[in-house]
Structure formats: C-alpha cells, structure tokens
Amino acid sequence: MPRSLDGQITMEKTPSYFITKEAPARISAMSKDTKLIVVVRDPVTRAISDYTQTLSKCPDIPTFESLTFKNRTTGLIDTSWSAIQIGIYAKHLENWLLYFPINQILFVSGERLIGDPAGELGRVQDFLGLKRVITKKNFYFNKTKGFPCLKKSEGSSKSHCLGKNKGRTHPNINQEVVQRLREFYRPFNMKFYQMTGHDFGWD
Template sequence: MAALIFALLFFINHSPVASPRAIGHEPPSTRRLPDIIVIGVRKGGTRALIEMLRLHGAVVSARNEIHFFDRDTNYRLGPDWYRAQMPLARPGQLTVEKTPAYFTSVKVPERVVRTKPAVKLLLIVRDPTTRLLSDYTQVFHNQLEKRKRPQPLEDLLMRDGDLNLSYKALNRSLYHVHMERWLTVFPADSIHLVDGDALIKNPLLEMKKVEKFLKLEPQINASNFYFNATRGFYCLRAAGKERCLHDSKGRQHPQVAPAILQKLQEYFREPNRRFFDLVGRTFDWK
C-alpha cells in the first residue's frame, strides 16, 4: 500500500500541468488605459483612421469619443472612470481611443502624460484649407439637423475684407501652434503623423506605416480595402463583410470664391512651413 501511495504522489508531482489555453480557457479580458490615443486633428480623418486600425486583430477600440482629457467634468472622474470606458482587451491586444479635440486643447498634453506617460499618439493632418472647409461643412449640417439657420462661410471667415483670425476653424488649422505644445511634453518618437490626404488616396500605404510605428505584426493588406465609386473613396472589408464610413463622411464642401481660397492658402503658407520644420517632414499642401 505504501508503495502505491508513493507512486501516485510521484505521478501527481511530476505530471505536466495543463495551461488554461490548453484546456479550452482563454486568458481573461480586461479594461485598461489606452495604449494608443488618436489625438486629432478634427476633420483630418480620425474616424477613417480608427476604423482602419480596427482591421488589425491585435487592436481594440473604444466605441465613442471619450473626451476625458479635454472636458473638466470627465477628467475629475479620474483614471478609473476613463479605464471603464475602454473596451475589453485580451493579453497582447492594444487598446485605442480617439478624441480629435485633444490636439487643440491647451490642458490635454500635460494631463495625458500624467495619466499614461508611455502612450503612443497618432495625429492625422490634412491640407489646412481642406480641413477648414470640412470643419465648416460638419457644423453646417449639424445646425441644419437642429433646425437652425447656418451662417454662410464667408460671414464667419471674413471681416472687412480680411480673414477673421478669431474663427475657430481657422485656428484649428494652425498645426504648428498646437504641435509645439505636445512636443514640450512628449518626445517626437512617441507621436506618429498620418497624412490624411494620402490616407484617402492610398490607405494601405499609410496603414503599413502605422503598423510599423505601433510595432504590430503586419496584418492589414490590400484585400481589406475596395474603392466605392458611388461614395468616391475607399471602404473596408474584413471577415467577409464590407462596410463604408457613415454618410456624413465625404460630404461636398461649400463653393468658395477663388479670391478667398487664395487668401487662405497665402495665410497658411508660413504656418505650414513652421509645422514642417517642427516635425521634420513636408506634406503636399497648396
């Protein structure tokens, strides 16, 4: 009997223990502070960018814009509240959220670095004039939905024949002003710039750069994109399903007098140069 007990104990102590995965149990999913934040820019293509990021199996995204860092009422709720807004993620997956208002908010960079100093930041930028027109178009349609009468763009943009420098949409396109603030807090290698104009024309090329920046195993490929001639831009394909961005994306911009467009392009020339110097690259903007 003693020999039998000894043999049983030896077998138990020296038998391999099956891992949870081996017996059919996945490691538990948890909510955690984001590994990646899409900080902006508003109307630069942030929705397209995060939807394309979701094509990668190692990335999970928050469902809505959280506005944790730019809204004092949310920020006062603390990191635990912020974490609770995140999606469930398995070990090895990266969590991402996007709130375009972060880029232009004065308080946000310091708040982000205090909360998650090692976070990776994605900033998508477009031609400043195009971004301004898209910004106005969104506000225009929002006001129509609320049954309000939108102001014509010229009334907002011009004052006594000159550009109205207090127009918020104009200031959002002064990228160098806001970028300087972020670079005083975060090292340049923690911020990746996505070319929003290039993302529209060749989404795969831009997303391969994002994968590399995030150190993701290459997974997004040409089969994930198809051009929708009716919508006039690329849509997404994954797991046998096809989907396009919301109808609010790709709206036609208002007609603007050529003289006003020229004023805008001339005005942005120097700010653009300063932005290029700041980030060490150029973009194909007029």
C-alpha cells in the first residue's frame, strides 16, 4: 500500500478483517489512529447469502438446513460453520474493542446502504471528516438487480453497478429454520446494539 501524503486518506478493504482474530492487534500496531468502517446486515440474511454464493460455485454442497444444525432434533445451531459464525457480530466486536475505542469504528447498515445509499455514505463522509460530495443525485435504482447504481458524476451517463455475483436469487429456506436462526441470533444482536449504541432493526 502506498504511503499517504498530507491531505490524502488511504482506504483498504478486506471482508475477512472483522472476523479475523489477529487483525485488530496487527492494525493497531500499524496505526492506533486508523478509522474502521464495518458494513453489517441482518445475520440471517447474510448467512443465506453466504450459502447462495457458495452454492453458485459448488452446486453439490449439502442443503442450508443440514449445514445450519449440529443436531436438527434439538435445534442446536452449528456455530463452527463460517456462514453462521460471521453473523455473531458482538463476539467479533469484543476483540476489536481491546485495541480500538468504539468512536473509531463506524457501523454501516447493509440494508440502509441499499435503501438509502446516499444517507449511509453521508455518514461515512462525516466519519472520515470529508465534505459531502456524494449525494442522492449520484444514485439511481436498478430494478433488475435490486440494488442502487452509482453515477460517476451528476448528469453523467456513465455509472457503476454491482457485478453479476451480486443480487443472486436466494434458495427457498424452510421458515422453521429461518425462525430458529432468528432466535439464535437475537441475544447476540441485542448485545451488538448495546455495544454500538445503534439498533439495526434485525428483529
């Protein structure tokens, strides 16, 4: 990564940072002043999306339902499955708070990023101390994909939409399984809301 010059902000993204146990200590050792941005979404939807992505690459994987449970009869959730584990946000955040104060971390709502991209990016710009140059005028909604697209500039015909690997149709998941997952995540979600001071409304 190139060195940042005066007046510049260097950004880097890796989805696995938030859930990697060693990441907070390493980033803190590099720079304790680093500002962190974490995009989170409903952990149940996120788990199904994770499964859908894997299914698109490996069609022969077991069903979502069979991977979700250690024991279907007792309803015991298999927290060793990464698709489930990632959504236990409170657990991962505890590790980050050992190295960074909560005011150095911005949590962006994945749902609001789709429904109100300008609003969420406005929060990001404020958090980074930037002038709000990205506004509602920079977006339009792609009904086919179900996601907003970003215009290069106001009045420009050039735009950037999410790639073909985004917006896949999710498989039908047994609603009893979905409800069991919601029950499983509820206490973790409540703790996460308390830790961040923000209710993401996932329940």
